[in-house]
Amino acid sequence: MSLPLAEEQVQKLPLEFADEKESVNITGFWMFLVTDVLVFGSLFSTYAVMRHSYAMGPTADQLFKMGPVMLETLLLLTSSFTIGLGVFAMRKGQTRALMFWLLLTMLLGAGFVTTEIHDFVSFAAIGATWHTSAFLSAFDILVGTHGAHVTFGIFWALTLLLQLRKRGITARTARKIYTFSLYWHFLDIVWIFIFTFVYLNGKIV
Amino acid sequence: MPSFLPYLYHTLFPPTVRYPDILLIDFGLIMAGIGLLGFMTKTRRWGWLWREWLTTVDHKKIAVMYLIAAIVMLFRGGIDAEMLRAQLALPTTKFMPAAQYDEVFTTHGTIMIFFMAMPFIFALFNAVVPLMIGARDVAFPRINAMSYWLFAFGAILFNISFVIGGSPNAGWTAYPPYTGLAFNPGPGENYYFLALIIAGMGTTMTGVNFLVTTVRMRAPGMTLMRMPMFVWSTMITSALILFAFPPLTVALAMSLFDRLFGSSFFTLTRGGMPMMYVNLFWLFGHPEVYILVIPLFGVFSEVVSTFSKKQLFGYPVMVVSMLAIMFLSYGTWVHHFFTMGAGPAVNAFFGLSTMLIAIPTGVKIFNWIFTMWGGRIQLTVAMLYQLAFIPTFVIGGASGVMLAVVPADYQFHNSYFLIAHFHNVIIGGTLFGLLSGLYYWWPKMFGMKLNERQGKVAFWLFFIGFWITFTPQYLLGLKGMTRRLYTYPIGMGWHELNVISTFGALIMGAAFVALVYNIVWSLLYGEKDLTGDPWNGRTLEWALPSPVPEYNFARIPVVHERDAWWAMKQRGQSLADLKPEDVRDVEMPRNTPIPFLLGASFFVVGFGMTFKFWPIAIMGFVGVILCILFSGFDYEDHHHLKADVIRSTEASLGRLQG
Ligand code: HEM
Ligand SMILES: [Cu+2]
Numbered sequence: 001m002s003l004p005l006a007e008e009q010v011q012k013l014p015l016e017f018a019d020e021k022e023s024v025n026i027t028g029f030w031m032f033l034v035t036d037v038l039v040f041g042s043l044f045s046t047y048a049v050m051r052h053s054y055a056m057g058p059t060a061d062q063l064f065k066m067g068p069v070m071l072e073t074l075l076l077l078t079s080s081f082t083i084g085l086g087v088f089a090m091r092k093g094q095t096r097a098l099m100f101w102l103l104l105t106m107l108l109g110a111g112f113v114t115t116e117i118h119d120f121v122s123f124a125a126i127g128a129t130w131h132t133s134a135f136l137s138a139f140d141i142l143v144g145t146h147g148a149h150v151t152f153g154i155f156w157a158l159t160l161l162l163q164l165r166k167r168g169i170t171a172r173t174a175r176k177i178y179t180f181s182l183y184w185h186f187l188d189i190v191w192i193f194i195f196t197f198v199y200l201n202g203k204i205v
Numbered sequence: 206m207p208s209f210l211p212y213l214y215h216t217l218f219p220p221t222v223r224y225p226d227i228l229l230i231d232f233g234l235i236m237a238g239i240g241l242l243g244f245m246t247k248t249r250r251w252g253w254l255w256r257e258w259l260t261t262v263d264h265k266k267i268a269v270m271y272l273i274a275a276i277v278m279l280f281r282g283g284i285d286a287e288m289l290r291a292q293l294a295l296p297t298t299k300f301m302p303a304a305q306y307d308e309v310f311t312t313h314g315t316i317m318i319f320f321m322a323m324p325f326i327f328a329l330f331n332a333v334v335p336l337m338i339g340a341r342d343v344a345f346p347r348i349n350a351m352s353y354w355l356f357a358f359g360a361i362l363f364n365i366s367f368v369i370g371g372s373p374n375a376g377w378t379a380y381p382p383y384t385g386l387a388f389n390p391g392p393g394e395n396y397y398f399l400a401l402i403i404a405g406m407g408t409t410m411t412g413v414n415f416l417v418t419t420v421r422m423r424a425p426g427m428t429l430m431r432m433p434m435f436v437w438s439t440m441i442t443s444a445l446i447l448f449a450f451p452p453l454t455v456a457l458a459m460s461l462f463d464r465l466f467g468s469s470f471f472t473l474t475r476g477g478m479p480m481m482y483v484n485l486f487w488l489f490g491h492p493e494v495y496i497l498v499i500p501l502f503g504v505f506s507e508v509v510s511t512f513s514k515k516q517l518f519g520y521p522v523m524v525v526s527m528l529a530i531m532f533l534s535y536g537t538w539v540h541h542f543f544t545m546g547a548g549p550a551v552n553a554f555f556g557l558s559t560m561l562i563a564i565p566t567g568v569k570i571f572n573w574i575f576t577m578w579g580g581r582i583q584l585t586v587a588m589l590y591q592l593a594f595i596p597t598f599v600i601g602g603a604s605g606v607m608l609a610v611v612p613a614d615y616q617f618h619n620s621y622f623l624i625a626h627f628h629n630v631i632i633g634g635t636l637f638g639l640l641s642g643l644y645y646w647w648p649k650m651f652g653m654k655l656n657e658r659q660g661k662v663a664f665w666l667f668f669i670g671f672w673i674t675f676t677p678q679y680l681l682g683l684k685g686m687t688r689r690l691y692t693y694p695i696g697m698g699w700h701e702l703n704v705i706s707t708f709g710a711l712i713m714g715a716a717f718v719a720l721v722y723n724i725v726w727s728l729l730y731g732e733k734d735l736t737g738d739p740w741n742g743r744t745l746e747w748a749l750p751s752p753v754p755e756y757n758f759a760r761i762p763v764v765h766e767r768d769a770w771w772a773m774k775q776r777g778q779s780l781a782d783l784k785p786e787d788v789r790d791v792e793m794p795r796n797t798p799i800p801f802l803l804g805a806s807f808f809v810v811g812f813g814m815t816f817k818f819w820p821i822a823i824m825g826f827v828g829v830i831l832c833i834l835f836s837g838f839d840y841e842d843h844h845h846l847k848a849d850v851i852r853s854t855e856a857s858l859g860r861l862q863g
Contacts, residue, residue, distance in 0.1 A: 027421055038452065053477070131467045131468065131475070134469050141459065
């Protein structure tokens with residue numbers, strides 16, 4: 001079904017929305033995000049149920065260190081800002097600027113993942129693996145799934161960089177950048193929930 | 206490495222896959238496989254198979270592949286069922302040992318739900334939804350093909366379990382701790398989790414695809430309230446899939462991690478909570494039963510109005526009740542484990558919410574009856590299934606309401622009463638609906654009718670066989686027989702009823718044979734459908750020739766009302782009045798091997814992980830990554846079908862003027 005928009009209105013839309021096919025792709029991506037929301041919803045509820053099942057292992061309060069977590073938060077929130085600037089540059093047709101912001105986003109994301117891995121390794125070093133307790137299992141799978149998403153996003157961004165270099169900004173590459181930015185913001189939002197309900201809550205309660 | 210071989214042999218072929226019956230099947234499979242290979246090579250069909258089917262992205266061909274898979278799986282699940290019934294009719298003989306019985310009821314349930322009913326539903330979606338909404342394909346044809354191959358390879362992975370390594374044996378619900386490594390070593394449950402995760406990804410993608418298709422791809426003028434009811438049911442089912450499958454995937458993944466990587470989600474000694482699995486499973490599971498039945502509500506709505514020659518009664522009410530069912534179905538999952546003991550308040554809430562669902566369902570039943578009221582009813586096979594569905598489903602629903610009475614459910618739970626209930630709704634609703642849709646849309650898919658007389662034989666066998674099988678099971682449940690039981694003492698008073706039930710199951714087996722005979726006979730000698738509209742139908746798919754050309758519509762129709770094709774016929778219009786200048790070039794998706802390869806790679810991942818053959822799993826994983834990378838960089842995913850080609854196709858069908 002074509003949108004009931006007049007020709008000149010269509011002209012005013014951003015590239016990726018003006019193209020009927022790409023705009024359908026964007027709708028599809030939103031639907032995919034819905035399923036991802038549900039995945040994280042299930043993981044959060046599992047965590048909520050198991051968060052006190054420490055068995056003989058460490059408690060949240062003993063385990064969590066706020067320093068690295070603050071750093072991760074800073075890196076990821078900043079990267080959400082930089083990808084926003086990237087889309088802004090894309091709207092103005094500036095390929096090079098877009099590629100710069102995309103690259104910066106990737107680097108910030110990589111910083112996030114590195115910090116997170118470092119954190120996880122330090123847990124494992126004191127024997128706090130997901131074998132230890134249901135609490136740790138739930139924690140690891142929630143935070144780990146998020147981290148895996150970010151890692152996937154970094155590689156995705158890399159392929160997008162290559163496509164941009166080859167093809168510049170077209171309706172199709174613009175759509176890909178746009179959906180990537182949706183994905184990235186979504187991970188940011190999930191992280192805010194993790195930060196609040198897992199880390200802060202774990203420290204306070 | 207000769208010392209490696211005995212290990213491999215014992216891992217892949219433990220004693221549980223060396224029962225005589227399984228060895229016989231092995232032999233049969235190998236012979237059939239060799240025969241098929243020989244036949245394909247001799248008739249030089251491999252290229253054809255690859256070009257026309259394995260790499261296709263055409264929704265109509267994908268529909269055919271789903272259908273074939275579903276019928277094969279109906280056979281497999283049916284054989285399992287007959288084996289279960291045979292054991293229960295002969296409880297004192299060791300027709301099957303307990304361990305094998307456990308495996309067979311597990312594969313029966315899992316296959317029937319995930320690998321028979323789901324693909325059958327997707328076959329119908331793919332076959333007609335784009336045609337009904339006046340579209341040239343689904344929103345994402347490549348993803349559609351990926352969905353199919355993920356499903357297909359998931360199904361293959363699940364099905365090889367009984368010849369390689371051993372089948373899962375913890376029931377189709379796979380509750381921990383039955384699935385825990387400590388109690389259930391061996392690869393069986395790994396097969397279950399991996400196959401369902403792989404097939405489930407495909408299903409989720411199908412949900413996304415058809416939701417976007419029905420929301421964004423409709424022909425001009427087809428507003429929401431002008432959509433055929435089957436399209437509504439597709440949209441609602443897709444939304445249900447979107448919300449139901451992620452919790453399942455999470456639950457399955459956690460169980461798998463417990464088994465393979467030593468996590469502690471469901472391990473009691475380390476604080477794990479098996480009930481969390483049960484909650485997540487049914488958070489998926491109850492919506493799933495509506496995923497299994499709502500599409501058939503759509504089928505019945507089409508069938509009943511076509512064969513009563515009347516517009517569907519109370520269209521808006523139908524839509525609203527379907528939406529109500531969709532929302533309510535998320536608030537009832539606890540009724541599957543009232544006995545968990547969540548307390549009176551929780552149980553009362555979920556008991557009531559369950560009963561509430563009966564209201565919109567009842568409304569729909571009345572709408573179908575009123576559609577028939579005063580109509581000119583044609584008793585075709587499709588219509589017979591619809592007529593059989595109404596009483597069967599009503600009784601199934603009524604027994605469901607009985608189960609929803611919490612104190613009573615403490616008695617009924619996990620008894621044969623429950624088994625009778627859900628077969629009543631799943632066979633009476635889902636299977637009858639699928640067969641109704643099969644007979645109804647077969648001419649559109651294959652260009653010939655299924656023989657009606659043979660179809661009626663199969664119908665009566667199914668219908669009568671069904672009641673003989675399941676009525677005794679209600680009584681058995683009331684007499685205290687529990688489910689998943691492989692033997693019982695003769696003196697319990699259960700034997701006669703079990704024998705009757707098994708007799709009914711044999712009749713249903715005969716019905717399946719009749720169905721297959723009907724299909725094969727009709728493929729060979731069936732009456733050709735030359736008009737494209739053999740039933741004098743009402744919706745747009747009947748405006749097209751059968752089988753439908755690759756591009757579906759040479760010119761996208763404009764819709765002005767509900768039952769668009771019927772209205773056009775009333776006005777003396779058709780879509781066969783094309784003028785050469787109406788036809789333009791059409792952009793079509795290009796065939797691609799990636800979906801097939803992606804599915805195959807996931808199969809390798811699944812197989813490797815099932816047996817913890819890590820190098821194999823990693824190889825498969827690399828394949829997956831390569832497939833994803835390739836499709837990311839592939840910009841040549843469509844081609845232009847030239848207007849001339851379309852003109853000559855349409856002209857040869859006699860649909861072009863001038
Ligand atoms: C009026 C509508 C319905 C009501 C009130 C209802 C109620 C229930 C209840 C209370 C149970 C749990 C019983 C127990 O475990 O003790 C149940 C089980 C079940 N129902 Fe229904 N139901 C309805 C419709 C359906 C439909 C339409 C389907 C499928 C198409 C379905 C499929 C199932 C299945 C598969 C199970 C059992 C699963 C298992 O434990 O293995 N039901 N139903
Ligand atoms: Cu239910």
